[in-house]
Every structure is written in structure tokens, then in C-alpha cells.
Amino acid sequence: MSNTEAVPVTPVHSGGAGVPAPAGIEVLTPRDVPLGGPRAMRVRRTLPQRSRTLIGAWCFADHYGPDDVASSGGMDVAPHPHIGLQTVSWLFSGEIEHRDSLGIHAYVRPGELNLMTSGHGICHSEVSTPATTILHGVQLWVALPGEHRDTARDFQHYAPAPVPLDGGEVRVFLGTLAGDTSPVRTFTPLLGAELHLAPDATLTLDVASDFEHGVLVDAGDVLLDGTALKPAELGYAAPGRTTLTLTNRAADPARLILLGGPPFGEEIVMWWNFIGRSHEEVVQARDAWMSGDRFGSVEGYDGDPLPAPKLPTVPLKPRRNPR
Template identity: 55%
Template structure:
């Protein structure tokens, strides 16, 4: 998925969590609440997405640097997803759907459908471009789009990787666990990643809870899709992330409502490198970002070409008549590295 904001914000992150409501946290880990903001996915007819990362409060959870949550959206009203070919550098995209289907095509020669319960991971390395279009038979679109920052050791690799995996649901008393990246609770994904991390969907029946053992070397975020969800006995709004820092070896996640609940659990070792992130590029310096932008605008060889893109406007065009997304204008100031707060809760309810 592309960041299609025409004036993408350059964020300098500072500490400062949002306090949650009063709750019984005796003996539990503190929680920082990261709320979302709504942004358009494309032109004036585009569907809206709720973005929790990045923002000023916190820009990374492990290597996870971008979290969009969308739907359930009525495609007849929103027009669905129609993201024309656009570039990426220094990151991997992770697509995970709850409902609907998306046609993915990239310049690495990969084409396929993103379907509910099946993860698609595309690693850009030094550069890639791709398109994403919801299928004609999709009536409701609902899911998350996530990015992973690549470490310096692999961000310049020439290979454009693509992996697809359908995890088997693991039943527990009151719900199901689907591990699409990494390992938790004895369940592992075979998908290769470039940093120690975790990505999983947790489904909770009404009134159910789980005390989930986790790696204390990881920081974790719980994104709420549905349900009356609490993390460590702290209430989390829908579309918000509840964040816990390193040193936590168990997460208590509960659904106190009368309807089924669902969350996405993200985690990873704190990312040791400062990143410069602007539009669809992840780099280390302003000069790198400016070079990536220039090469994309010049249709250079770094990103390759998407063959077979069919948008809502017909073959080779999206609904706004574009065959590829142009890069926004660079800001008039030097883009600086994102300084993420330490991997501990900033603010939040008192224990």
C-alpha cells in the first residue's frame, strides 16, 4: 500500500504517551495508548484508512514503522482500493485482510491475490514498485497494511522478495491465534524476516481473555479491530494501539463485550537504527530520500516496472486517470531521522 498523502508529514518523534481510563492494574504492565488519525487512501473518491504509526508520539514498535487499518468499508460507496504503481525502498510491506480480496502486482514479477487469513510480504530492498486493486467481486474491504523497516544489512539488497503464507488457526479456550510472522506460544511462521519480530491475529469470543506468554526482549503493540478490548486491564479504543515496552513476559488481552473481538499483535526487538521515512521511502538521510524521489520521477531502473496493472479507470489507469503515482514535493527543510522514544511506556495509567 502507498502513503498517498500529497503533503506527507516529516515527523520528529518525542516521548509522551496518552493516559488511559482508570482501571485495576495491580500487578500488570503499564500501557501506552496510541490513537489513530484518518487519512485518504487515494483521490477524492478514495476510501479512508486509520493510521496509528508513524506519529509524533511513537514511530516504531520493533521494526514495525507503518500501520494502516481500514474497513469494514462498503466498496460500492468508497470505490474500494485502487493504488496505482508506486515505489518503496528500505522496507517490507505486510498485507493482511479480514474481508475482501486485493490484486497485487509488483516489479519483481510477482502477481497474486491477497485473501483473508493469508499474509503477503513484499521486501523492497534497494527498490521496488507495485500496484494494489480490490477485486471486482469484493463488496466489503477490511484489513490492515503494515510496513517493516529493513536493517542496514539488507536494505540495499538487489533482490525483490515476495512470500505468501496461510497460517493454521490455533484454538485456545475462548478464541483463536493466527501467527503470520515470527513466533509466539509455540507457533511459528516460516516466512523469512530481516529482524526479530512478531505479527499475529487474535480472535476473542465475547467475555474471553488470554494470558499470552511473550518474549520480554520485544516491545509489543495490540491494534484493536473490534470488540470491547482491554490490554493489561486497560481499555483500548477501536483502531488504537495499546503499547507495552520491553521486559514484559506476559500480555493479558480480554474482550469484555457481548460481540466477538479481534486484535492484531505486533512486536519485535527495538529497532537499533534511526530511520528517515518520507512518503513511500525509508532511508537514513535526507540526501538518500531526495535521490529516491528523483529516480522515481525520472522512471529510473531502481524501481522497475509493474506489468499488467488494471485500475478502476481501465488498463493502466486508476480512477483518477494515473498510470503511476507521482511523488509529492519534498519539504523545504531537511528531513531528519525519527527519534523514537525509549522502549518503555511513556505516560499511561498508573499501576
């Protein structure tokens, strides 16, 4: 998925600007962002924010749908580049066709992980298929640590089995949770999982105390350690917890995405679809994309690649989370 914003900005509410909510949970609210085009599908973006750039190495979170593609046009993201990150595609419903300059032609389907590593540079396209009527899911990015930013392009697919829990179930697509471990390779310790909670259920999960965590609510009236989260909001929990308690107060099942990882100790420069460490690095990547170097090409997409937006008139500054 391509980032249409050159300068990401988001509000935060948590009992006052930048003030932790009760029980130490920070509540991050999304903003609507169009993917582009005259019939643009809109997504809800919760990362990055002014108050929080990353959760672990997770640096970007778009949540979209349920989207009726007959009225919205669905997803049609032309070939675009990435550096310094991994893309994590996860669907609740629908189907997306993926093509990239590694030569991979794959499909994103509900409950199946597609993870693409850009490293030094890759480009790809994402198009919802003709069979899709309702498109619903999340698109996530992971920042690569400095020592692995120029790693080789890669693509991994994994379909985790559901693990039953008392009051729900979980699919662990990255890391380890509830006794289940994903085999997918990452460059920093990470947790990524889809959770279902039964109506009126409460679930307490054992988690790594050195991880910070984010809970993105897709559906349900949810409490995270006693703090209310509405659909599309993301609750942030700082390191130090050994458990997370989730409650679904609704009469219908709840669905959540749980993200986690140890705090990412590096500053990043994030602009368009690039994650670097300096303004100059981003400029070089943009120039390489516009000149046709470095990223390769996507075969089989019917249309032109996305042009890079203009750079801001002031140098891009590195960002990190507040201490």
C-alpha cells in the same frame, strides 16, 4: 499501499500527552487518512506517531474497513515505489490484486499473508477486485535494518492455520506465538498475529521479554494488561513483560492484531513510500522514481504510476523512538 502524507503527525493519549497509561500501556489513537482520488477510501493510521515511530521494526500501520466498495470505490493504488522496507498485507474480508516489478501477480485474501521486500527498490499496485463488496484489513510496513536495506526484491505468501486457544484462537503470520511459528523470512526478529477472543474471555499469552509489543483492536471492548483499548486504537507495551493479558469485555467476539519485536536501534528517515537514513538518500530515490530508473515497472495495471510529491523545503530529519 502508498503513504499520502509527507509529514506524518498523530495525537497520542495515555493519561496525558506522552504519559504512560495505567499498567505502563501507552494508548495510541489513529487519524483518518485518504488514500487519494475523488472517491478516496479512508484508512486509520496508528503508526508512525510523534510519540512513537516504531514498535520493533514495525514502522507503519494502516487499518481500514469494513468499507463498502460500492460507495467508497474501494482500493485503487496505482504503481508506486518503495525502498528500505517490507510491506505486510493482511485482510479480514475482501480481495486485493497485487502486481509488482518483480513480475509477481498475486491476490491478498483473508487470513493469508503477502509480504513484499523492497530492498534497493521495487514498485507495485494494489486494487480491490470486482468480487469484493466489503474491504477490511490492515497494511503494515517493516523497516529493514541498515545492513539489509539494499537487499534484493522478494515476495512471500503464507496462509497460517488457526491455532485454538483457551478463550480464542490465533493465526501467526510472522514469528512465534502460542507454540506456532511462521516460516516467513524477516530481517529482524518480529511477531505478527491475528487474535480472536470469545465474548467475556481473558487470555494470557507468553511473550518474549526483549520484545516491545503493540495490540491493534479491530473489534471488541478490550483490556490489555488492564488498560482499556477501543476499536482502532493501538496499545503499546514496552519490553520487560513475559506475558500479555487480553480481556474481551464485550458480548461479541473481539479481533486484534498483535505486533512485536526488539526495539529497533537505528534512526530512520521516512518520507512518502521510502525509508532511508538521510535526506540525501530519499532525494536520490525520489529522483530515480521520477526518471524511471531503479524501480522497474508494473505490467498489467490500467493507468499511470503515482507521481512523487514535492519534497519539503527543509531537510528531512532522522527519527527514532523516545529513549
